[in-house]
Amino acid sequence: MKPKIQDIKSQRIQHVEMRDIVKRFPGVLANSKVSFDVRAGEIHALLGENGAGKSTLMRQLYGLYQPDEGEIVIDGKPYVFRSPADAIRAGIGMIHQHFMLVPTLTVTQNVALGLRSSREPLLDLDKVTRRIQGLSEAYGLKVDPHAFVWQLSVGEQQRVEIMKALYRGASLIILDEPTAVLTPQEVKDLFATLRRMVQEGHSLVFISHKLHEVMDISDRVTVLRDGKVIGTRPTHKVTRGELVKMMVGRELKEPEPRSLKPGPAALKIEGLKTVGDRGTEALHGIYLEIHSGEILGLAGVSGNGQRELAECLAGMRKATAGRIAIGESDITTFTLNQRIDSGMAYIPEERMRDGAIREFSVEENIYLHDHSFAPYTHGIFLDFSQMASHAIDLVNEYALKTPSLDTPLKNLSGGNIQKLIMARELSRHPKALIAAQPTRGVDIGATEYIHQRLLAQREAGTAILLISEDLDEIRTLSDRIAIIYEGRIVGVVQRGQATIEQIGLMMAGVSMKEAMHG
C-alpha cells in the first residue's frame, strides 16, 4: 500500500538535471550537448519546432533511449536508466505524445499494468480501482475506472495517462504535447490539474507548440533548435515574440487584412443527418452554406459531430438524410472519387492514420488519390516522369523539408507531413476544402505557413470549411464562425462579431440569442 500523497510530499524529487546530453540516430544528431534541469514545484516548458529534439530528450530522461553522452543527476546522485522501469522507480513519469494505452483493456487494467499486485499472482483490480478513485479526488482527475480505453475521448485517455504516472508515485512528470489533441475546455481542466500537482510538490516538464499555453502555465522555458539549447528563461521575463525568435530564428508575420468579398455559395449542406460509430444519430439536420472565397470556421467541443460532418462531406460516411451540393451539382450520393472529381478536397483529422502512408515515399504519398488519373497514368501504367516533375514542383512550392522524393514519409516531422497533405489536396484546385484540425501538433513555423496557405486558397476562390478546436485559429482565419453543439448548428456569427466568451457559451449549448444578448 502506497503512502498518502501528503506523506510522500517531503520525499519528492527536489532537482533533476540532464547534463550535456548527446543522442544520435541514424543520420540525425537529435540532441547535441543539451543541458536541462527541473526543480520541485515548478513547470518547465520545452519549446521547439518539429524535430527539434524535445521528445528525444525526454525519452532519455524516461529511460526509453540511452544517451550517447552526458549524464542524468537527481538530487545530486547520478543515475543511469536502462529502461522505463528504472526511471519509474526513480520517481519519473511520462505522458507520451502518442498515448501509451491498451485500448482493449479497461482504465483500471491499464493503470494496474506492470504493477505488483497485492495478491500476486492474482490481480487485485478492486484495490486499484479504489486508489484510482482516491487520486481522482485528490487531483480533480475525472476518469471512469471501469470504462474500456477505446470508449474514451482523447481528453479522458490523457487523464488515464496522468493517472498512471500519479499511481506509480511519479514526482517528476513529463508531458509531451499534452494539449495538441485537447479541446479548449479540456485544456482548462488539464491546467487546473497541473497546478494542483505542482502544489502537491510535483515537478513537471511541459512540451507544447502553443506559445500562449506556455506563457500561461510554465515557470521557466527552454527552447531547442536542431537539437541544441538556444536558451532557458524564466517565463515572466520573456515575450512571445522573443520565444518565437529563439525557436524559428525570425519573427512571424500576422495574417494580412482581408480583401475580396465572398462569391456565390459553393458548398451547400441542407438538413444533413447521419449515424455515428456508436449507432446513434450524430447529426440532426445540419444546414450550412459556404461561399467560394470564404472560410467558414466550425467551432465546437470535440465529439459534437464535427468528425461525422467532415466524413459525411468527404464521402467516408453515409448521410441518412439531407443533401450536399457543390455549386449546382448534388453530390449526396457520390462516391468519394466522384466527390473529388466534382471539386472536393479533404484534410483529415487523423493525419497519420487517414491522410498518409508512413512507409510510402514522399512522392508516392503525393499520388494517394491522383495516381489513377491523367496525366499520371496511361491506362493502368503510372507515368513517373510526370509524377516526379509535379512532385518536385509541390515540394519546392510548399517548402517541404525532405531529403528526397523517395524518403519514407515516417521520417518527416508532423509539420512536414501536414504540409504534404495540404500540398496534395490543394494542388487539385478544389472548389470546396474540408480542413479538419489542420495544425494539430504542428510547430508554430509550420502553423504560420499552413495558415497563409489556407488564406491564399481562399483568395483563389475556394470555399473552405475549417474544423478546429483551437479558437484562436478559428478567429484569426474565419470570415464566419459556425458553432456546432450535439449535432446541430446552434449559431453562425460574422468575423469579429462575437467574443471568445460568447462563442464559448454557444459551444456549451447556450442558444445564440442568449449568448449574444442574454
Place this chain on the structure above:
Amino acid sequence: PAAAPAAQKQIKIAVIMPSATNDMAFSQSMWSALQSVQKDMGGESALQIAYTDNLFNVPDAAAAIRDYASKGFDIVIAHGSQYGSSVQDIAPDFPNTTFAWGTDVNTFGMKNVYAYTAAAEQGGYVNGVLAAKLTKSKIIGVTGPVEVGDAKTYIDGFVQGVASVDPTIKVNKTWTGSFSDVALMTAAAKTHIQAGADILTGSSQSVVGSIGAAKDAGNVLWFGTQADQASLAPNLVVASQVYDWTAMLKDMIAKRQAGTLGGTVYTLTLSNGGLKIAYNPGYNLPADVKAAGDAAIKGIQDGSITVNP
C-alpha cells in the same frame, strides 16, 4: 535358375521408395526383400544396395533414377507407381541398365524395363475367408486411406472372401483420405468397434492406428497386408498377407547374368509364391478355420477360385 553363384562379379542394385524403409508396409516389403537377397548371395561383396526413401517428388525421383543409372548400377528399382513416367523417359538413355518399376504392368515395350505388381486381392480373399469364419458379431470393419491401388484391390478381394463364406456378414468401410493420419485411422477403427465389429483389417502405413484400436478393445482381431504385422499385436493379429519380392529379385539378377535385361511383367501371386499368408503363431487359429484358409489358397493357386480386383 536360383540364386547366382558367388563367383559372379558384384551386382549393384539401387532402389527408390516413396515412403520410409520402415513403414511396416509397401516400402518395407521391398527393403527387407533386398536385405534377404543380399544375405543369400553372401553380403555386400556380392550385392551392393543403395537406396533413397521418402521420395514422392517426381523431379527428385527422375534425378535419382538417372543418377543411379549413370553411376553404373546394374538394376535400378523405382518402387512406386508414380515413377513410371521417369522410367519411361530415362530407360532409353541407358540400354545396358535394368529398370524395374511397380506396382504397374507396363514395360513401355522396352527391352530393359521390368514392371511388377502384386495381386493383393488374392491375399485379401484368403483373409476374408478366415475373417468370415471367425467373426461372431457378423460385422467386420475395414479401415483404408484412399480407395486406390492395392489398398482398394486388397479390400475388394477381402470383401469377396467374406461373401464366399457368408453373404449376410456386414463389412463396413471407412476411408480417412490420408495415408499418414494415424489418429483419424484410430478413431475410424474405434468407430467400427463401437458399431459392433469384432474383426478389423485395412491397408496403408496408418493402419497401425487401427491395430492399436484393436489392442485397446482387447477382443478384436486384426488381419494385415503388405507386411507381417504380427509384431504390432502378437495375440490379436490372425494372419497377414506378405509381399515377398525376393523370388522376383533373384530372378531378375539371374536373368541379367544370363543377358536378359527386362521386357516382362512380374505379378506377385499366391501361386508363384510372391504372396504369402503369414499365420501368426502367437494366435491359435482353430484348425477348421485354418483349413478353410488353406483351401482358399489352394483354390486360388489352381485357379478354381478367381478373385477379380
Place this chain on the structure above:
Amino acid sequence: MKDVISLGVLGGILTSMIRLATPFLYAAIGETFAQTSGVVNLGVDGIMLLSAYGAFYVALNTGNLWLALLTAAAIGLLMGLLMSFISVTLKAEQGISGIGLYMFGLGMSSLLFKITIGTVKTIDGFQPVRIPLLGDIPGIGPILFDHSLPVYGAFLLVPIAWWVLDKTTLGLKIKSVGQNPAAADSLGINVDRIRYFSVCLGAVLAGLAGASLSTALVDLFQDNLTAGQGFIAVALVYFGGWNPWGVMGGAFLFSIVNSIQLWMQVIGVKIPSDVAVMLPYLLTIAALMITVNRVRQPAALNKPFERGES
C-alpha cells in the same frame, strides 16, 4: 439405419470427439498464449512431432509414461526457446521461422525414429481412468469420465488458461504486450521476456499435444504422425478468437464433425468418403462465416517490437 439415432451411436460420437479434440486442445491453447503475446508460431506441428517421438522413445525404453510426458515438455521448451530467439530476439518474420521450425521437427523426428527405433512399434500408453462416481452416471458417465489422464488434462487446461489470461497479472502483461508493446514497455514491462515466456509455454503445450498422441491416443510413433494437426490447431486459435473457451468450441466442432463423418461412412451413408472427410474443414469455415466473428486479432500480432518504432 435405425442405429443412427441410437444412444450408443451418440455416445460413440462424443467419445471419439473427445479423443480427437485432445491434441488440438493442448496445441491450440498453447498457441493462444503465443499469439495473445503477439507471436504467431506456425511451427506447432513440428514441435508436436519431435515431442511425440521423444515421449514415445522414453516410454518405449523406460516404460515410464510420466517421464515420457516430461521429455515431451522439455523438447517443447527447447524448440520454444529456439522459436523465441529467432522471432523475438532476432525479430525474424514469424511466418517463415515457424515454417522452418516445422520442417526441422518433421525431419528430425523421422530421422531419430529411424536410427533409434527403426520400425513401427507400439507401447502400452496411458490407460483409461474411470473417475469413481461421475464415471458411473448412466449415459454420459462412460463418455465423459472414462478417459486417460492426458485427455482429462487437456480439458482442465481450458479453464486454467482462461484464468491465467483473465485473472492474473501475468495474463494482463501477456495481453498488453500483444496489443500495444510500446505501452507495456513504457511501464517497464520487459516485452521480450513476456513473449519468450508465452511462446515457450505454447511450445511446451504443443509438446504435450504430441505426447498425448504417441503415449495416450495411438500409443505409437511413425513418420509425420501428426499429419498436419498442428496447422489445424493454429487455425482453431483464429476460430476461437484468442479465447480459450472459443478455442475449445472450435476443437469440439472440428472433432465432432470428424467423428460424425466416420460414423456416416461406417453405417454406409451414400456420400463419397472424400466428401465426408472434407466436412470438418468445410463446416469450420462455414461456422466462422455465419457466426460473423469480428474479434480483432491482437493488434501487435506478427509484429516484432523495437523501441522508438512507434
Place this chain on the structure above:
Amino acid sequence: MQIKKAANKPLSLRRPAFDWSNVVLHFLLPLAGVLAALLIGAVMLIILKADPIAAYAAMVNGAVGSVSGITQSLVKATPLLLVGLGICIAFRANVINIGGEGQIILGALAATWFPLTFNTWPGWLLIPSTLIVGFVAGAIWGFVPGILKARLQVNEILSTIMMNSIAQQLMNLLLRGPLMDPSGIAAGTYLAQSARLPVQVWLPRLVPQTLLHAGAILAVVLAVLVYFFLWRTTIGYRIRAVGLNPDASRYSGINVPFYQALSMTLAGGFAGLAGAIEVIGVQHRLLEGVTSGYGFTGIVAALLGSLHPLGLIPASILFGGLLVGAAQMQRAVQVPSSLIDAILGLVVLFVSGSALWSRRWAARRNMGTEEEEKS
C-alpha cells in the same frame, strides 16, 4: 541512405542511385545463415558416421556441378518462383497466403482435366489454354479465402489452411474417379494417377535428357512482369497502399476489400499456374503428392527474396539448388533423407533470423556517414 543525401544537399530531389551495397547486404547475410545451418548439419552427419566434407562436396556438386544438377535446380526453382510471386503479391496487400498447397492442387487438377478432354487441340493452342485454365482454377481457390476475408473478416490463415485439406480431398476424389487412368483400371491396379497427357501439351524441354522445360523461362518473365505490376501500375500501387494503411487507402478512394480479395486471387492464380506447369512440364500426368510442399517452401523462397519479385529469382534458384544438392548428398553418403528436411528447416530458421543484422548493419553505416559529415 536517403537521410545521408539530405545531409549533403537537402533539396536536390533526384532519386538516390540504386544502392548495390544493400543488395549485397540482403544476400550475404542470408548466405551466412545457410552456412550456419549447414555447419550444424555437419555435426549431425558426423554423429551419423558420415563424412561431412564428402557430403557437402556432393551437395554443391549435385546442385551446380553438372548440367543435370543445374537443370535440376532450375526445375525446382520454377514452382518456387511462381508460388513465391503469388505470396509476394498477397503479402504486399497484407494478406498472408498459407493456401499455396491447395491452390497448386487445383491448378494441377485443371491442367490435367483440360488437355485430356480437348486432346485433339494442337499444342500451340492447347498449351496456353491449359496454363490459363490452371491459373484460373488456382485463382478461384485463392478468391474464396480472399473474399471471405474482405467481406466477412474470416481470417485468411484459418481459411487457407482448411482450403488446403479440402483441395487434397477433392484431388483424392477425382483421382479415384473421373481422372483415374483407365489403363490402370483395365489392368486392375487402380493406381492414384491420371492417364498420361497428350504429347502436344508437354512443355518443350530446354536441355535434352533433362527435365528443364520452358516453364522456367515463363516463370522468370512473369517475375519481371509482377515487378512492373506492383511498382509501375495503378493496381499494384493500390495493392501496396492497402497493405500498408487500409484507412488512408479508403480515404483516398481505394476500394480496400476489392484489392485484398484481388491480391489473394492473384496469389492463388500463380500457385495454380505452378501446379499446371508441374503437370504439363514435369510429370505429364497427375500424381498424388503433386505439390511436393511447394506451397510452403514457396513462402520461404518469397521471404528469402525479401518479398521482391526480382529478389525472388535468385532466392528461388538458391533454394531449389539447396533442395537438389541435399537430395544428391543423401544418395552420396546414404544418410536418411529426413536429415535433409531437418537441415533445410535450420536453414530457413537461420536465414529468417539473419534479417535483423542486415537492418542493424545498414543503420550503422548511416551513422558512420553522418559522423564523417560532422567532422
